[in-house]
Each structure stands twice: as structure tokens, then as C-alpha cells.
Amino acid sequence: MDFIVEYLSFFVIQGEGGDQNAPKTFKHYQTLDRYDYGDSTLKSFLDGEFTRICKRKAERHPNTESAPTKIGRFIVEPGYELDSNPNYNTFQRLRSAASAAEFHGFADELVRLYMEAAAVRGGAFIVVHATPNRYTDEPLLFVLKCDFEPKIARITDEQNLISHVEMAISARNMKSIQYPYMPEDGMLEPWELKIHQASHARYFEDFLRFVSYEKAMPELMSEHVLTMVNEYMDDKWQGQTGEERLQEESQFEVWAASEKRSLQESWDQERVVAAAERLVEQQPNLSVAFKLGDVSVKGPLSEFGQSIHFATYNGRYIALIEGDAFEFDRGMSPVELLQPPDLLEVLEVVGRKKDKSGAGKDDLPY
Numbered sequence: 001m002d003f004i005v006e007y008l009s010f011f012v013i014q015g016e017g018g019d020q021n022a023p024k025t026f027k028h029y030q031t032l033d034r035y036d037y038g039d040s041t042l043k044s045f046l047d048g049e050f051t052r053i054c055k056r057k058a059e060r061h062p063n064t065e066s067a068p069t070k071i072g073r074f075i076v077e078p079g080y081e082l083d084s085n086p087n088y089n090t091f092q093r094l095r096s097a098a099s100a101a102e103f104h105g106f107a108d109e110l111v112r113l114y115m116e117a118a119a120v121r122g123g124a125f126i127v128v129h130a131t132p133n134r135y136t137d138e139p140l141l142f143v144l145k146c147d148f149e150p151k152i153a154r155i156t157d158e159q160n161l162i163s164h165v166e167m168a169i170s171a172r173n174m175k176s177i178q179y180p181y182m183p184e185d186g187m188l189e190p191w192e193l194k195i196h197q198a199s200h201a202r203y204f205e206d207f208l209r210f211v212s213y214e215k216a217m218p219e220l221m222s223e224h225v226l227t228m229v230n231e232y233m234d235d236k237w238q239g240q241t242g243e244e245r246l247q248e249e250s251q252f253e254v255w256a257a258s259e260k261r262s263l264q265e266s267w268d269q270e271r272v273v274a275a276a277e278r279l280v281e282q283q284p285n286l287s288v289a290f291k292l293g294d295v296s297v298k299g300p301l302s303e304f305g306q307s308i309h310f311a312t313y314n315g316r317y318i319a320l321i322e323g324d325a326f327e328f329d330r331g332m333s334p335v336e337l338l339q340p341p342d343l344l345e346v347l348e349v350v351g352r353k354k355d356k357s358g359a360g361k362d363d364l365p366y
Helices: 034-038 042-055 086-095 100-115 203-207 217-237 243-257 269-282 343-357
Strands: 004-014 025-033 069-074 123-131 140-149 153-155 162-164 175-179 181-184 187-189 192-196 211-213 287-292 295-300 308-313 316-321
Touching: 004 034, 004 042, 004 100, 025 034, 025 100, 034 042, 042 123, 042 140, 042 175, 086 100, 086 123, 086 140, 100 123, 100 203, 175 181, 175 203, 181 192, 217 243, 217 269, 287 316, 295 316, 308 343, 316 343
Parallel strands: none
Antiparallel strands: 004 025, 004 123, 069 192, 069 211, 123 140, 140 175, 153 162, 175 192, 181 187, 287 295, 308 316
């Protein structure tokens, strides 16, 4: 993917953001046009980064809230157009700049907004207007933040050997904003942008106050499950209120609020499989993860009731996983040499465990 860089503004931010009262300042170093950029040392530093940023994968519903790469969407009130969003307007002015001087002025506005964000750290702040000419004539806007790298030394010559670089920057942990988001080569989404911030500090989420992000998959799926629980309660109690319903509602509330949740034993197999199918229809790649005793298991949610089964036997919980073949990785173990016994023989072993301990499932901690 080749880019034509039309304009680039380079700023340096000085001052640490750990102390909110610490002064933070910025300085404009240079704004380059297409010809200046072609002759600058920044070209070799950045050229590969534009493609890397565009190709970086982002999930609309990431697996964790702290995912480094996210897709954001501009927030507008119902009935209003996209140009009612301040962040969108700022980006559009930069994309439509007609000269290097005009681009510098709009980039200056952008860096001032960024300086108001929490936990701003020193480093290079670079705003770029670039076009992936092979796929589209529409320009992309890149906002890049490179933190200063401490204790960087550079080898100079055989006399001096090493010289200290006071303000070194690296692309290694570069934070970036790409607008518009390009889900496929040449396909632009004017309502969306992509951010990447490989840091615990949410710089860009704080900076872009009028951009929203989809919920992480665990939170989204939890909401769907609770919706199904409410449907189940309404269907079961048919508008009745009473002590039994309140107790059951309280049980589900405690379960939903717990970080380490136990098997509730409330729904039959058919209802659970149907609920899992509803979720998988919305998100085919969902997984189910659980821990039984000291053993952790993770597999596709779509396989629950198919090749993943839960059962009880003689007062013990059993997770049964079926398949055509085993596959092992990492270091070899003697388990790989096993001639598997019949399932009924294993169940006899499970039954003897219960008989020896005298404990049933009601005595298990969960």
C-alpha cells in the first residue's frame, strides 16, 4: 500500500502528565508539504507505519475492554447529521486543507485539544494528510504520538563512540489514530475511525470526547444473557409477584454480580442450548470457558450440547468433551501414550472417588 503524503505537521510535547498540575507545553517544529516530505528523514521513519496502521486488525467488539486497537464512531444526537460532531469537523478540516499553512493551523487546533487530555506525556505529536493512491483518491488523516525513549545512546564514530540523544523517539509503541476507518482496501467509513494505544493510559479515548466505542464482547454477551434471564423470569412467573420470585431474582442478581460464578442448575439442557444458539447467531466466534476443579477448559460456544457436555454422576460434576482425535503440543507427556479405557470404566472411577471421600456435589466449594 503506497501513500502520497500531502502535508505533515510535527510537534513536540514537553512535560509529564502523571502530575495533573505539572505544566505541559508544545512546540511546532515544522510543517512539510509533499516535496519537503520526500526529502526529509521522516520519510524513512514513517512510510512503513501508514500501511501497518491501516492493516492492523480491530474488532468491533474486542475480547477485552483494554484492547489496544479499537473502532470508534462519531456521536450525534438523533436527527442530526455527522457534521454536528466537533471531533468529526476537526478531522474534516485537516483532510480538506488546501495548503501547508492551512494544514498547520488546523493541526495546531488538534494538538491543543490533545493537551487537555489526562496523563499527556512528552513526545512527538505528528499529524499527517496522506492518500493511498492505489485504492482511493480520498485522503486519510493519521495522528501519531511517539513517547520519548529514555536513556537512548547513539554510536557516532571511533573517537567519541557514543553520544547521548536527549529526545529520542521510536515507532515501537507508537499510538495512532486513522480516519476514516478502512475495513477493506479502498472502502472508507466516514462515521468511524481506528485508534491504537498500546498503553494502559487511554490517551485517545480521553482526547476524542465525542467518539464512542462498542462494548467489549464479554460485557455485550453478559447483557444478552441477562436479557434472556429476564425473559425466562417473565415467562415463568406470568406477572406474579411473591416471596419465591423475589428469592429467585435475588439469586440471579448475586450470580450476575459475582466475578467467580458457579453452576446455577436453573435451566434444562434444551433451554441452555437454545440460548447459546441465539448468541452464536449474533457472534459466531463466541467461546465458553470454565474451570472444573483445577482444570480449565475453553471451546466454541456453538459446540455446547454438541461436543461439549455437562453432567452429574454419583454426586460429582463431569465435563465431557468428544471428538475424533486428540492433538498435543509443547512438551511430550506420558498421557499421549494412553490406550483410552471405555467411558463406563471411567465413570466407575468417578463413583469410587465419591464413595471414598463421602462428599457429593453439594459439599463441593464453588
